[in-house]
Amino acid sequence: MRRKASMVLAAALALTTVLSGCGNGSEAEANQTYDPNAKLNFTWLNILHTASPPTDVVKNKLEQYTNSEIQFSWVPDASKEERITTALASGQLADMVTITMMTNSTVRNSLKSGLFWDVGPYLDSYDNLKQIPQNVREAASIEGHLYGVPFQKNLARSGLILRKDWLDNLGLKVPTTLDELYNVARAFTEDDPDGNGKDDTVGFGDRSDLRYSSFKTLSSYFGTPNGWAVDDSGTFTPEFDTPQYMDTLNYSRKLYENGYLTRDFAVTAKTDQQQQFAQGRTGIYTGMVDIASLENMSQGLQKGMELVPVNKISNGDGQYHIWSEGSGVGGLLAFPKSEVKSEAELKRLLQFVDDLLDKEAFMYMTGGIEGEHYEIDADGSFKIINQDKWQADVQPFAASRPSEVTYKLKDSNPRKEMANELIKENDKFAVLDPTVPLDSQTNNEQGTELQKVITDATFRYIMGEIDEAGFKQAVQSWKDAGGTKITEEYEAAYKVVQNK
Missing domain, CATH: 3.40.190.10 (Periplasmic binding protein-like II)
Structure with a gap:
């Protein structure tokens, strides 16, 4: 295992103590600094996209590679909106929180309120995190502040x-x-x-x-x-x-x-x-x-x-x-200040995320263990060899990779490989x-309900239930009910960002 940021962090922090926990200790513990080479114990509130949480097979490998002990709190994808917003409202969070609902009003307001660390100033101190493109950082920011490490996705997957x-x-x-x-x-x-x-x-x-x-x-x-x-x-x-x-x-x-x-x-x-x-x-x-x-x-x-x-x-x-969905951003790995109380703790957690971006960690979270879950064919193609075991041990981690685009795997299915290549090609003409x-408070509060007006009118027009005048009337209703205010707020926010 490589410790790429260790020397930089050690010099910067004058580190003296051993990491024993992250964000759950007393005020005295919060003032401690931590050795980046010491074991990291932390909690991770994460989204589960499968029917069941993973076994410990891949978790153990990741902990060994990153010198950590992870306590997962898995939130089913189907109930993530309710669970995450409730956790934000109650303050019952973890040291690291997976946030994918970037347009949710509660989430955006929590991010803007200063509940989470702004990690923008720290990323360039790490070998992998500094490779996150500037346009991805900007897309993941709110009013110029980056409140977590962006999940890097393909710019445009549609076709x-x-x-x-x-x-x-x-x-x-x-x-x-x-x-x-x-x-x-x-x-x-x-x-x-x-x-x-x-x-x-x-x-x-x-x-x-x-x-x-x-x-x-x-x-x-x-x-x-x-x-x-x-x-x-x-x-x-x-x-x-x-x-x-x-x-x-x-x-x-x-x-x-x-x-x-x-x-x-x-x-x-x-x-x-x-x-x-x-x-x-x-x-x-x-x-x-x-x-x-x-x-x-x-x-x-x-x-x-x-x-x-x-x-x-x-x-x-x-x-x-x-x-393009999200401009290449699938959400954030965010660090609440209520749990991560010191800059030293934040830097240690960022080092963990940086380690997850290493190829070895990426392969654990993508394929599992070579020879047990997957194999690489003679032509370099990636192939799952035990689907049931892969689903139980590995699949839940796939959506937790900080980046889906850093490493390229050749799929053994030629049609899937062709689709992967076309998705990559989409980057050239992604809109x-x-x-x-940007942020619009009115959109945070009313955007979802207002969008229903347009969605309903779109479907009704396609099915011949309204004519062009009826659709334009729906657009005007959207404007009158708050759309005009949303437009004005986006224009104002845009000018602020452009002038920075």
Whole structure:
């Protein structure tokens, strides 16, 4: 195990005592300094994305590598909003807290209130943390302050998955424009792509999630801004008040009217959308990251299924755009001042996070133990060799990696590897949301409810229940109910950041 920051920290802190706990001791303990080479004992309030917490197999390896003893408090993803906000309100936190709900009003207000350490001034003292790109730091900041180590994600993961075998059956090529994509949706619906002689297929499968359904991705292809547009004068315009958003509405409405988009999309859950695709009822799916899962789900249901990921669709001008979720930020590893009482404790915890960014720790959290959970094939491909054991020992840690992009693993599944490459390519034309590092108190308080006005109007327009005038009326209602104030607050916050 390497201790990259040890000498720097030792010189800076004049360290004299041994770390025995983090943030839970007396005032005298809070004034102590700690040797970065000594064992770290700390608590971690973390999000659990699997059905059960992990075994101790990988935890033990991580503790050995980082010279630490970790006490996890796992919060199920499904209840994270309630549990995390309750913990923030009550002050019952851990030394390190995983925060993924960056738009939640309670979270943002807690961050802004000074409850957590601003780690921005410290990152450049560590070999790995100093590699976090400046644009990621800015995107993870609130009004210029970085209240935790950013979880680094791909800039833009969105794209389409198409039935390549259906394309081949119909003599069609992989689409590169919105017009070509529309024709594929038509052909997948009307031209019997599976050759069974039945009218039982639809082009686009979709679900009741405006952000992660086809609409947001199609909107990118039309050149719609991501969330908000900001011009050179600092004037902000919400995405749904732009011509490109209306173009997307009309495109989606035409798909729906002609039956090329599933009729029940507005009440369809993601798992049902996946099942429709796996059963051969739909031929276009939004979400390149799910390609391997869809293949696995289709086993025993579809013979000869061949899939192809697609990331570049233009509106005909040869230019590509794709929306970025969080501008490459998946949340923060934050350190509450109520638990981490001294700068020395903070630096020791930051060293732990820095160690997690080492390749060896990354591999523990990604694959587990080589030869036991995974193997590297002769061509350098990464392959899970014991799926059940990997799910029990390793999978819960995958979402806890401080970075998903620092190291590249070649997937043994060629379609998944192709999707991974296209996701990486998306960085070149990812469209960022300019409000990610900004703050609007009105949006914190009312944004979720106000967005429902737009979401409802969008679905109703696609399904032909309202016309353009009705949609514009909904936009005006959004403005009158608080949207105009949100716009003004973002503009003011933007000017503050620009002038710093």
